[in-house]
Amino acid sequence: MRKKSRHVAVVGCGQTKHSSRRRDxxxxxxxxxxxxxxLEDAKIDPGEVDAFMVGNMQGFGGVAQxxxxxxxxxxxxxxxxxxxxxxxxxxxxxxxAAYYAAASxxxxxxxxxxxxxxxxxxxxxxxxxxxxxxxxxVFYALTKGFSLKNVMTASVAGAxxxxxxxxxxxxxxxxxxxxxxxxxxxxxxxxxxxKNPYAHLQWPGCTPEDIAATELxxxxxxYGHVCPASDGASAIVVASEDFVRRRxxxxxxxxxLASYTDEENNLQAExxxxxGVLDPSEQMGCRVSAMKAYEMAGIKxxxxxxxxxxxxxxxxxxxxxxxxxxxLFDPGTAWRAVESGDIExxxxxxxxxxxxxxxxxxxxxxxxxxxxxAALQVRGDAGEHQVPKKxxxxxxxGWGGNTNYxxxxxxxDEPGPRRW
Amino acid sequence: xxxxxxxxxTTMMVGGSWNIxxxxxxxxxxxxxYLEGLKEKKLIGSMCMGCGKVIVPPRLVCGRCHREMTERxxxxxxxxxxxxVVSPPIExxxxxxxxxxxxxxxxxxxxxxxxxxYVQFDGADCNLNLLILDADPKDVCVGMRVEAVWxxxxxxxxxxxxxxxxxxxxxxxxxxxxKKG
Numbered sequence: 001m002r003k004k005s006r007h008v009a010v011v012g013c014g015q016t017k018h019s020s021r022r023r024d025x026x027x028x029x030x031x032x033x034x035x036x037x038x039l040e041d042a043k044i045d046p047g048e049v050d051a052f053m054v055g056n057m058q059g060f061g062g063v064a065q066x067x068x069x070x071x072x073x074x075x076x077x078x079x080x081x082x083x084x085x086x087x088x089x090x091x092x093x094x095x096x097a098a099y100y101a102a103a104s105x106x107x108x109x110x111x112x113x114x115x116x117x118x119x120x121x122x123x124x125x126x127x128x129x130x131x132x133x134x135x136x137x138v139f140y141a142l143t144k145g146f147s148l149k150n151v152m153t154a155s156v157a158g159a160x161x162x163x164x165x166x167x168x169x170x171x172x173x174x175x176x177x178x179x180x181x182x183x184x185x186x187x188x189x190x191x192x193x194x195k196n197p198y199a200h201l202q203w204p205g206c207t208p209e210d211i212a213a214t215e216l217x218x219x220x221x222x223y224g225h226v227c228p229a230s231d232g233a234s235a236i237v238v239a240s241e242d243f244v245r246r247r248x249x250x251x252x253x254x255x256x257l258a259s260y261t262d263e264e265n266n267l268q269a270e271x272x273x274x275x276g277v278l279d280p281s282e283q284m285g286c287r288v289s290a291m292k293a294y295e296m297a298g299i300k301x302x303x304x305x306x307x308x309x310x311x312x313x314x315x316x317x318x319x320x321x322x323x324x325x326x327x328l329f330d331p332g333t334a335w336r337a338v339e340s341g342d343i344e345x346x347x348x349x350x351x352x353x354x355x356x357x358x359x360x361x362x363x364x365x366x367x368x369x370x371x372x373x374a375a376l377q378v379r380g381d382a383g384e385h386q387v388p389k390k391x392x393x394x395x396x397x398g399w400g401g402n403t404n405y406x407x408x409x410x411x412x413d414e415p416g417p418r419r420w
Numbered sequence: 421x422x423x424x425x426x427x428x429x430t431t432m433m434v435g436g437s438w439n440i441x442x443x444x445x446x447x448x449x450x451x452x453x454y455l456e457g458l459k460e461k462k463l464i465g466s467m468c469m470g471c472g473k474v475i476v477p478p479r480l481v482c483g484r485c486h487r488e489m490t491e492r493x494x495x496x497x498x499x500x501x502x503x504x505v506v507s508p509p510i511e512x513x514x515x516x517x518x519x520x521x522x523x524x525x526x527x528x529x530x531x532x533x534x535x536x537x538y539v540q541f542d543g544a545d546c547n548l549n550l551l552i553l554d555a556d557p558k559d560v561c562v563g564m565r566v567e568a569v570w571x572x573x574x575x576x577x578x579x580x581x582x583x584x585x586x587x588x589x590x591x592x593x594x595x596x597x598x599k600k601g
Contacts, residue, residue: 136445145577263483273479
């Protein structure tokens with residue numbers, strides 16, 4: 001008979017303060033801050049950890065193998081360390097890998113940690129990192145008459161922001177969402193971040209008008225809409241059900257999870273071929289991930305059963321796009337919840353009470369932070385940005401790859417309906 | 421918490437650089453078929469015999485059906501804008517790539533407004549990223565009909581298509597909402 005997997009819970013959460021320049025710490029020091037905070041939170045001795053899942057954006061900060069340094073800083077000597085890099089979803093993949101390691105029965109206590117230290121590079125996004133995302137393709141195109149003017153045109157729209165700005169207009173055109181709604185979402189993120197001591201862009205009392213007054217980068221995105229490049233790290237400790245029963249007071253169960261991809265959304269596939277996704281706001285990978293994870297978690301009606309969502313949203317349009325894809329709103333209607341205030345901390349469907357990626361973006365860490373923040377909400381330990389209702393279920397997403405990878409995690413106060 | 425040493429409140433700054441230019445990649449060469457087409461002002465795509473999707477430039481395997489896309493088709497050089505970006509007036513020092521400045525190089529003029537767009541050419545099931553030329557930003561909208569602006573003497577390079585421009589006769593009939601789109 002096939003052996004079933006074990007239930008797994010998040011039993012510890014730790015993160016560092018995020019800011020644009022963490023010059024007070026080196027990379028390993030920063031990561032160790034988050035890991036030891038999580039272990040303290042879990043009341044688990046570093047010696048009890050069986051394995052570590054670690055990750056950040058590949059090559060960012062000019063360090064291709066940061067795990068070679070951090071091992072002894074986080075107490076991982078003589079223990080399995082697996083490094084994971086899946087672009088923007090890295091943190092989500094790290095969190096899910098920690099789940100699998102414990103659910104499989106191989107390990108009882110697993111630490112997942114993810115980070116980014118943007119300020120170690122002279123350029124935001126770090127040439128060595130961001131260029132590597134599509135370097136082969138760009139070089140290939142340059143040899144085939146892709147001119148310098150084409151490169152400059154791409155940089156007008158601006159790398160990742162460029163992908164998102166096209167995506168935003170697709171969404172706005174088919175949904176009726178206006179730039180004012182994006183202003184309101186961004187303002188909400190800044191206000192929520194002000195209640196989160198670890199967040200980066202904190203702006204108490206920020207209004208949509210404050211955001212609307214910022215410079216227009218490329219319609220519909222203003223300066224005030226865009227996420228910062230943050231330095232910071234986050235870590236979670238997960239444990240198997242046997243360990244949880246013996247040792248843990250406030251477990252947050254990982255009830256369901258999925259990570260599906262769609263085909264590339266971002267114009268040019270390998271070898272400069274075209275891609276078959278016409279509308280990059282379609283995000284079919286998120287739809288599939290959500291359906292699979294809800295099924296695993298026994299969630300039948302996400303609108304009723306999900307109490308809070310931590311969505312990966314570097315840009316305000318993505319908070320709305322992904323909230324719909326997660327089944328929290330009908331397609332093309334999430335912007336109405338902006339008008340009604342439903343997405344506020346005290347609203348009916350709070351989105352990113354922590355401020356989300358829009359307020360804090362240490363890229364590798366961002367998707368793990370969503371899982372961490374969702375866990376805090378379920379525990380009731382989110383502090384000032386805790387939603388004022390009983391949280392039974394929360395979701396956490398990640399978005400990365402070539403804008404087509406998704407991680408989706410459902411957390412709750414009880415284990416999922418069955419073992420897998 | 422962690423191993424932060426009190427006697428060292430800030431990190432040392434150590435500079436360094438990394439030459440990232442020394443790689444050799446393998447390309448499958450399918451793009452050459454597309455470039456040959458450009459010489460004759462033709463847009464060549466590959467068709468999936470499983471789902472019927474046409475992808476430009478040609479692609480080896482269909483992303484959804486995973487079938488080899490062996491058929492070649494020529495799509496129209498007229499199409500529709502599916503999304504677009506309007507830049508603010510370009511200023512010196514603001515548009516840079518690989519350490520070079522676009523205005524200094526004369527690629528764009530100071531104050532110029534550029535409009536990169538996704539264009540779906542008729543018969544294709546994908547977008548191409550091209551500049552909208554000869555148009556007032558106020559008149560550009562999603563759903564706008566455009567045609568390719570070809571280089572005078574195409575040589576079989578990606579730059580043979582300079583961009584797209586509106587087809588005036590096919591532009592009308594959009595309501596105000598679509599224009600704001």
